[in-house]
Amino acid sequence: MSSAIKTVGLGHVLMAVLKREISLGMRQKGEVLTPLVFFVVIASLFPLGVGPESALLLRMAPGVLWVSALLAAMLSLQRMFASDYADGSLEQMALSSTPLALLVLAKALAHFLLAGLPLVLMAPVLGLQFGLDTRALGILMLSLLLGTPTLSLIGSIGAALTLGVRGAGVLLSLLILPLYIPVLIFGAGAVEADAAGLGIGGHLSLMSALLVLSLFFSPLATAAALRISLE
Amino acid sequence: MKTRVIHWFKFSSPQNFYFLAGKMWPWFAALATVLVLVGLWISFFVAPVDAQQGQGYRIIFVHVPASQMSMFIYLVMAGWAGFGLAFNTRLSGMMASALAPTGALFAFLSLVTGALWGKPMWGAWWVWDARLTSELILLFLYLGFLALQASIDDPRRADKACAILALVGAVNVPIIYFSVKWWNTLHQGASVSLKGSSMASTMLTGMLIMVFAFWMYTIAIALVRVRTIILDRERHTEWVKHAVA
Numbered sequence: 001m002s003s004a005i006k007t008v009g010l011g012h013v014l015m016a017v018l019k020r021e022i023s024l025g026m027r028q029k030g031e032v033l034t035p036l037v038f039f040v041v042i043a044s045l046f047p048l049g050v051g052p053e054s055a056l057l058l059r060m061a062p063g064v065l066w067v068s069a070l071l072a073a074m075l076s077l078q079r080m081f082a083s084d085y086a087d088g089s090l091e092q093m094a095l096s097s098t099p100l101a102l103l104v105l106a107k108a109l110a111h112f113l114l115a116g117l118p119l120v121l122m123a124p125v126l127g128l129q130f131g132l133d134t135r136a137l138g139i140l141m142l143s144l145l146l147g148t149p150t151l152s153l154i155g156s157i158g159a160a161l162t163l164g165v166r167g168a169g170v171l172l173s174l175l176i177l178p179l180y181i182p183v184l185i186f187g188a189g190a191v192e193a194d195a196a197g198l199g200i201g202g203h204l205s206l207m208s209a210l211l212v213l214s215l216f217f218s219p220l221a222t223a224a225a226l227r228i229s230l231e
Numbered sequence: 232m233k234t235r236v237i238h239w240f241k242f243s244s245p246q247n248f249y250f251l252a253g254k255m256w257p258w259f260a261a262l263a264t265v266l267v268l269v270g271l272w273i274s275f276f277v278a279p280v281d282a283q284q285g286q287g288y289r290i291i292f293v294h295v296p297a298s299q300m301s302m303f304i305y306l307v308m309a310g311w312a313g314f315g316l317a318f319n320t321r322l323s324g325m326m327a328s329a330l331a332p333t334g335a336l337f338a339f340l341s342l343v344t345g346a347l348w349g350k351p352m353w354g355a356w357w358v359w360d361a362r363l364t365s366e367l368i369l370l371f372l373y374l375g376f377l378a379l380q381a382s383i384d385d386p387r388r389a390d391k392a393c394a395i396l397a398l399v400g401a402v403n404v405p406i407i408y409f410s411v412k413w414w415n416t417l418h419q420g421a422s423v424s425l426k427g428s429s430m431a432s433t434m435l436t437g438m439l440i441m442v443f444a445f446w447m448y449t450i451a452i453a454l455v456r457v458r459t460i461i462l463d464r465e466r467h468t469e470w471v472k473h474a475v476a
Contacts, residue, residue, distance in 0.1 A: 157399055161392050165382050174378050175396060178371040221399055224316075228391040 013098045014106045021110030024083075031079060036118050039072035043126045054131050061130035062140060062191035066147075066184055068126075069119045070177075073148055076115045077155040078172055080107055081163050081226065094230055100223040108156045108219065109149070116148030132191075139200060140191050146207040147187040153214040154179050160225035183210060243320050245461045246470050252454040259451035266444030273437035281434075287351045290344050292437055296445040298341035301369060304334035304449060308376075309401035312394030322457075324390025325464070327397060328380055329457035333449055335373035341366055372400040386464055 025032055046064045047057055084090040093103050123144055124137040132140065158176035162168040190203035242248045274292035281288040308330045315323030345363060346356045357363065376393055383389035465471045 157395070161379060161396060162382075165379075167382055171378055171382055174371070175375040178368050178375065179399065181368055217402075221395055225392065225395050228388060228395070231388060 010098065010102055014102060017103055017106035018110050021107055022113060025110065025114040031076065032114050032118065035072045035075045035115055036122055038075055039068050039119055039122060040126065042068040042071060058131045061127060061132050062188040064130070065123055065126055065140060066188040069123065069144060069148065070151065070180055070184060072119055073115050073151045074155060074173060074176060076111070077159045078169055080111055080156055080159040085163050090226065091230055094227060100226060101219040104156060104222045104226065105219040108152045111156070112149045112152040116152055119148060120144045136191055136195060139194050143187040143190040143204070143207065146204060146211060147183045150183050150211045150214045151180060153218040156222045157218055157225060160222045160229060163226070163229040183207065243322050245322055245325065245465055248322055249458055249461045249474070252458050256451045256454040259447045259454065263444055263447035263451055266440055266447060270437055270440035270444050273433065273440060278434045278437050279431055284352060287348065290348045292441050294341060294344035294348060295438055296442040297337045297344060298366060299442060300445045300449060301334055301337035301341050301366065304330050304337065305369065305372065306401060308334060309397040312397040315390060316394045324394065325457050325460045326453065327393065328390065329453045329460055331373060331376050333452055335370060335377060338366060338370040338373055342370065
């Protein structure tokens, strides 16, 4: 017996959602560029706040750049589901035969590509301003590359929970920032550990562990949260 | 002889639980009062002065139970939350939201008493050590829970959303516990362990009594709070009008 309906592979769906999200994002360049500019501005505020002493700035650089990246990545989280929620396509996604968690995963990946990856690419420029050397810049990029997908994934839970809630923006940061702390600790810690002459294997392994854990669990939590928001 | 069967699920209905909690909470409150009095008496007058830390160590009789409770309440809260999501019971969400303010209070208390202890012992109100920091993160998690609860008007939706948040946050609680092993820091290791304790036995007794006192207080206050939550949410029903009248 041949099935009348052609089943679409999950990989196809994943790619289709990813493509859709990216083309939607690229059409509104402001939404991609604003967090990036925010990242640059925040990171530039720190030297103005603490003074131009280069030894101090070098010491602070990994932490400052990581915190700025964290805030910049959070800035665009709210939009992850908001427009789909407003025009009803989110409900269609929830009703489709494809698991909602998979669609959510694609959306989180798209968020990483549009919001996280530009931060990774921008970070070395800012790192130079803080006087980091080439090796430290490389490790900073590597740690951001491992960390920002985790930020997008964990952030998607918060975005789903605060969907259609009043004061969603501030609330989102209160919910999500505490959960970002382990990523921040190991991310900035990797750069600092290398500067101190210690190995970075442990930090990167822990960051990868966080990434794998959030890759598995956060789409499930986000999908559950979305279903509650859509009730 | 007829065996008496208790229908436990009867109490998952808010109406029945309201009356059960009304009967239970005075007992827990009385126990808490007695235990606090005994515990404080032991901690102030019976327990010996510490050889290294002098009188200042006595704050641990509040600090240790408070930080234990703050972590434990989060797990219980997450447990209720998970139960509520799985079985779709209304009471579970109410229990979780009844526990949250007490958990936040204990987390705050633990930070304050820790600071008061840290000043004479470490010479600083605050150090960025793993356990202090993770307790602070725990307080943030509680505040996030309370804030999310407050910003969703529909109580059923608020309960479910908070349940997910509590479960996600509960992943953080083991990290708090194991942080002592993960990061080598200033904070002294745990003094109480299964192998044996490095404390004098009266100190241990005093602390255990205080731990039980805090338990009883938590149960009593959670029951009182859940009663008010039940009344608030069921205010349109007939039985509430009778109960309040």
